[in-house]
Amino acid sequence: MMLLSRLALALLSVLALAKILPGYVEQVFPRDYETVLIAYSADQERLIFKHYRGGNWSYSDDRGNRLTEDEMRAALPFAHIRELERLGRLPDEVAGWPFDPEAAARHGTRMRLTPRQLDKPDFSLYTLMESVPGVKGLETPPDLFRMTDRIEFIDAASNRIDEDKSRRFSRALAAAGFTHPARLVGDNASTLKSYDNGALLVDAQWRVFHLWQVNGEPRVTRTDTILPPSVLAIRVLQPPSREYHGIVIFPDQLLLLDWENHIPHRLPLDGHRPAAESFSAEETPLHWEFSHARNETGVRKFVLADRQLNPLLRHTWHEGDADAGKRAIRANSMGLLFPFRLEFHIDENTQRSLYFSTFGAPWPATLAGIAAALCAYILWCRRRHGCLPHGLDLLFVLLTGWFGAITLAVLGPLMRRCPDLPISG
Amino acid sequence: MKNMHATQAVRGLLYKEWIKLRYLGLVPFALLLVGLGDSFYDMHGMKSANGGLSLWNAVIFRSHMPFEPMRYLPLFSGVWLAAVQFVPECFNRRLRLFFHLPVNEHKALFLILGLGAGLLSALVGILCLAQACITSLFMPAEAARLSILTLAPWCLAGFIAYAATALILIETSPVRRLWHGGAGTVFVLALVDARGYGSHIDGLPWFGLIAALWFATISNVLDRAKRGSS
Amino acid sequence: MATLVECDQLRHSYAGKQVLDGLSFQVRKGGIYGLLGKNGAGKTTTINILMGFLEPSGGRCRVLGDPSHRLRPETRRKIGLLHEGFTQHDFMTIAELEKFYRHFYPHWRPEVFTQLVQKLQVPASRRLSRLSFGQRSQVCLGLVMAQLPELMILDDYSMGLDAGYRRLLLDYLHAYAQEHGTTILLTSHVVQDLERLMDHMFIIQNGRLLYSAERGRFFESFRQWRFQRSPQSDRLEKTDVLTSVEHIGKHSIVCSFHDEAQVRQALLQKDAALEDWQEIPLGFEDAFLNLTGKY
Numbered sequence: 001m002m003l004l005s006r007l008a009l010a011l012l013s014v015l016a017l018a019k020i021l022p023g024y025v026e027q028v029f030p031r032d033y034e035t036v037l038i039a040y041s042a043d044q045e046r047l048i049f050k051h052y053r054g055g056n057w058s059y060s061d062d063r064g065n066r067l068t069e070d071e072m073r074a075a076l077p078f079a080h081i082r083e084l085e086r087l088g089r090l091p092d093e094v095a096g097w098p099f100d101p102e103a104a105a106r107h108g109t110r111m112r113l114t115p116r117q118l119d120k121p122d123f124s125l126y127t128l129m130e131s132v133p134g135v136k137g138l139e140t141p142p143d144l145f146r147m148t149d150r151i152e153f154i155d156a157a158s159n160r161i162d163e164d165k166s167r168r169f170s171r172a173l174a175a176a177g178f179t180h181p182a183r184l185v186g187d188n189a190s191t192l193k194s195y196d197n198g199a200l201l202v203d204a205q206w207r208v209f210h211l212w213q214v215n216g217e218p219r220v221t222r223t224d225t226i227l228p229p230s231v232l233a234i235r236v237l238q239p240p241s242r243e244y245h246g247i248v249i250f251p252d253q254l255l256l257l258d259w260e261n262h263i264p265h266r267l268p269l270d271g272h273r274p275a276a277e278s279f280s281a282e283e284t285p286l287h288w289e290f291s292h293a294r295n296e297t298g299v300r301k302f303v304l305a306d307r308q309l310n311p312l313l314r315h316t317w318h319e320g321d322a323d324a325g326k327r328a329i330r331a332n333s334m335g336l337l338f339p340f341r342l343e344f345h346i347d348e349n350t351q352r353s354l355y356f357s358t359f360g361a362p363w364p365a366t367l368a369g370i371a372a373a374l375c376a377y378i379l380w381c382r383r384r385h386g387c388l389p390h391g392l393d394l395l396f397v398l399l400t401g402w403f404g405a406i407t408l409a410v411l412g413p414l415m416r417r418c419p420d421l422p423i424s425g
Numbered sequence: 426m427k428n429m430h431a432t433q434a435v436r437g438l439l440y441k442e443w444i445k446l447r448y449l450g451l452v453p454f455a456l457l458l459v460g461l462g463d464s465f466y467d468m469h470g471m472k473s474a475n476g477g478l479s480l481w482n483a484v485i486f487r488s489h490m491p492f493e494p495m496r497y498l499p500l501f502s503g504v505w506l507a508a509v510q511f512v513p514e515c516f517n518r519r520l521r522l523f524f525h526l527p528v529n530e531h532k533a534l535f536l537i538l539g540l541g542a543g544l545l546s547a548l549v550g551i552l553c554l555a556q557a558c559i560t561s562l563f564m565p566a567e568a569a570r571l572s573i574l575t576l577a578p579w580c581l582a583g584f585i586a587y588a589a590t591a592l593i594l595i596e597t598s599p600v601r602r603l604w605h606g607g608a609g610t611v612f613v614l615a616l617v618d619a620r621g622y623g624s625h626i627d628g629l630p631w632f633g634l635i636a637a638l639w640f641a642t643i644s645n646v647l648d649r650a651k652r653g654s655s
Numbered sequence: 656m657a658t659l660v661e662c663d664q665l666r667h668s669y670a671g672k673q674v675l676d677g678l679s680f681q682v683r684k685g686g687i688y689g690l691l692g693k694n695g696a697g698k699t700t701t702i703n704i705l706m707g708f709l710e711p712s713g714g715r716c717r718v719l720g721d722p723s724h725r726l727r728p729e730t731r732r733k734i735g736l737l738h739e740g741f742t743q744h745d746f747m748t749i750a751e752l753e754k755f756y757r758h759f760y761p762h763w764r765p766e767v768f769t770q771l772v773q774k775l776q777v778p779a780s781r782r783l784s785r786l787s788f789g790q791r792s793q794v795c796l797g798l799v800m801a802q803l804p805e806l807m808i809l810d811d812y813s814m815g816l817d818a819g820y821r822r823l824l825l826d827y828l829h830a831y832a833q834e835h836g837t838t839i840l841l842t843s844h845v846v847q848d849l850e851r852l853m854d855h856m857f858i859i860q861n862g863r864l865l866y867s868a869e870r871g872r873f874f875e876s877f878r879q880w881r882f883q884r885s886p887q888s889d890r891l892e893k894t895d896v897l898t899s900v901e902h903i904g905k906h907s908i909v910c911s912f913h914d915e916a917q918v919r920q921a922l923l924q925k926d927a928a929l930e931d932w933q934e935i936p937l938g939f940e941d942a943f944l945n946l947t948g949k950y
Binding site: 352 | 476477478480481482485486531562563564565567568571574578600601604607608611612615616619621622623624625626627628631632635638639641642643644645646648
């Protein structure tokens with residue numbers, strides 16, 4: 001009983017140290033690593049890199065040429081239409097395509113997905129706005145809907161279920177063959193969009209349904225798309241080009257649902273993990289550009305695809321040797337000092353929890369750190385108490401490194417080896 | 426005979442806790458009432474002024490928390506209740522009175538802790554239930570459910586604060602008092618400093634386990650205080 | 656006669672300073688025992704070990720048959736403990752304290768407590784924190800007496816009390832011990848009141864037992880003589896025979912457990928001229944101070 005109690009206090013102390021100490025020690029190492037954004041210049045048929053370091057931007061191409069900001073803008077006219085228009089430098093044509101600002105805007109979808117969007121807790125209440133709003137434009141609807149064994153609309157003013165509307169929409173879903181309960185719902189509550197594209201629903205059979213509200217009445221499309229159960233999320237899209245209805249997110253891939261019949265098209269990405277990597281897609285009238293990267297790795301992957309999502313060019317950017325060297329020094333030093341760290345909050349997740357991680361140091365460095373902690377603790381015991389520590393204490397330090405050694409030095413040992421040694425509290 | 430002694434001893438210990446808590450133990454409940462009233466008037470005021478849709482938009486899309494003022498209530502209550510129970514017990518070497526009582530000191534300690542934790546449970550229970558009811562008056566049940574899940578880590582912080590404060594008060598070494606305080610602060614901050622609804626849903630079981638571990642630590646500190654080792 | 660307390664070769668140190676260094680003594684059933692010593696002699700450490708508040712770093716100590724650092728609740732129920740400085744729950748009223756403690760002791764005698772406290776002429780609804788130190792001592796003693804313990808331990812009962820309250824406390828204690836046959840072990844650094852009260856005394860110094868005797872035996876055997884001071888007497892030092900040597904004004908004063916002839920012999924061997932030789936009667940406090948030293 002007492003041993004368990006002592007272990008509990010020692011364990012909590014180790015967790016607290018694993019949260020605090022690495023954070024402080026890490027500040028010794030500068031973290032001004034370079035990050036990069038990658039785009040494709042169709043006109044010049046080369047990749048353009050936008051480098052960011054310590055608050056400053058610089059630009060280069062894939063042949064190693066440094067570019068000025070103006071040169072970079074001129075190389076990427078689709079991404080900088082507004083600035084080029086203001087400066088009167090819009091090109092007449094790009095890669096043989098006669099430059100049309102309206103068409104460029106129509107095919108200028110930009111999409112960002114981050115891992116945080118996947119685990120963000122929601123109210124499970126969804127928006128379905130009027131898709132044909134007339135002259136009033138898009139408005140926030142006066143109700144939200146939930147999916148139970150039917151679809152239920154709840155009126156915000158009275159906080160009551162709108163039975164009439166719920167019955168009409170439930171009937172429409174039932175008529176389309178929707179099986180409750182719904183697995184996933186994808187909506188878009190923003191009114192800052194050019195049109196409304198309703199909500200995407202995935203039913204109990206994993207079939208995708210598309211629901212709109214047109215003049216107050218339900219309109220349901222039952223698609224032929226049946227998703228595998230591993231699907232993580234579905235999002236409805238409102239691209240100006242009206243080429244895709246939505247995006248479906250899986251643990252290892254992304255699919256776009258096409259406009260005509262909701263057929264899924266896989267994005268040509270290399271080993272993308274949506275739960276860990278951020279993803280961006282940029283559409284131009286000529287191509288699709290995709291890139292994805294994981295935080296703190298110094299690697300970004302880029303894929304250029306044609307309008308039909310066939311890959312044309314793949315590129316993986318690695319940070320420079322200097323940055324990689326700094327990163328390795330940091331990892332080795334941290335790994336030498338601490339076998340692991342604890343964080344309650346990481347960039348990839350919105351959820352606060354206990355996230356344990358190592359520093360990516362080679363295992364000999366970590367083992368050397370643990371050995372140093374063991375020696376220091378043994379010396380401490382000999383000096384302070386005049387005897388060697390108990391085996392359980394040594395095991396504790398072996399598993400927790402300096403965290404455990406510091407903890408036992410402050411709190412006292414877990415088990416007595418010599419009779420006059422006070423045990424920890 | 427032994428059972429009779431035990432029953433009488435439990436009654437004696439409960440009597441002492443009653444004396445300590447009968448007035449000061451009500452302070453957190455008074456603050457709870459104020460907080461709940463504030464939460465109600467926040468939602469009611471927003472709905473009256475701008476309509477239900479405005480309230481829903483604020484809560485659902487802008488993460489407005491009408492119960493935000495109660496973020497630190499369980500934390501304060503945990504510290505307060507532990508202080509009310511353990512300051513008279515531990516200061517000026519009064520822990521010796523406790524050790525000399527003819528009862529098993531560990532069972533007696535857990536009776537005291539159980540009472541304090543029970544009171545704290547009642548407080549956070551009322552907090553969650555009442556807040557869920559208030560939210561349900563203005564919003565769908567989903568919002569009430571997520572409100573409770575948002576309150577839950579704050580409530581857990583209260584339990585950790587309670588156990589850590591008791592530990593600090595029972596502890597006899599100033600250095601270890603600081604140590605326990607620091608460790609407790611790490612976990613308490615992890616539970617109360619997040620913004621947004623439902624930020625701890627995945628981590629709640631782990632933090633629950635940590636709160637239980639904090640209670641488990643008290644036994645050996647009491648034992649060490651009794652043995653007089655520093 | 657049963658042994659209630661048995662300490663054997665007790666050792667304890669604080670931060671490297673040896674406070675108890677092989678202390679041994681026994682308390683048998685019946686009578687009032689005094690554990691005496693100057694400040695820092697190790698009295699409170701001994702009581703703390705007896706009550707299980709300290710685990711000795713060496714030696715053995717048993718109280719009512721239990722190892723002192725593992726006293727069972729049943730054993731603690733038989734021990735009434737008056738804490739140093741009359742430590743008690745200040746936040747409770749007199750009545751609440753009585754009501755609280757009565758739950759723990761099956762032989763609780765409320766009338767013993769009431770009798771003692773009534774004499775204070777303060778309402779039972781008054782908090783302990785609002786009582787004077789003397790009044791507080793009476794309440795604390797009442798709480799211990801009402802338990803009807805088999806063994807009563809009073810740790811530095813005299814601390815902070817004026818002569819009146821000290822005498823009052825001792826009178827109650829004496830009467831109580833006679834009536835109930837309770838064994839009492841008390842410590843104090845103020846010894847002048849204890850002369851009439853104690854049946855047996857343990858005098859400790861530097862963590863060791865310096866002297867142990869029945870009350871009468873102490874006065875029978877420990878005596879003091881005075882003679883004219885001389886350069887030879889100034890060179891006198893403590894020996895096995897001369898327990899204390901002191902020079903005040905024109906006189907040298909010696910104390911000893913040995914008889915007069917042996918003391919004179921020891922002094923003459925040191926060439927002391929024993930002019931104006933006479934025995935000085937010893938009070939209890941004088942005897943204690945001569946034994947333990949004034950510094």
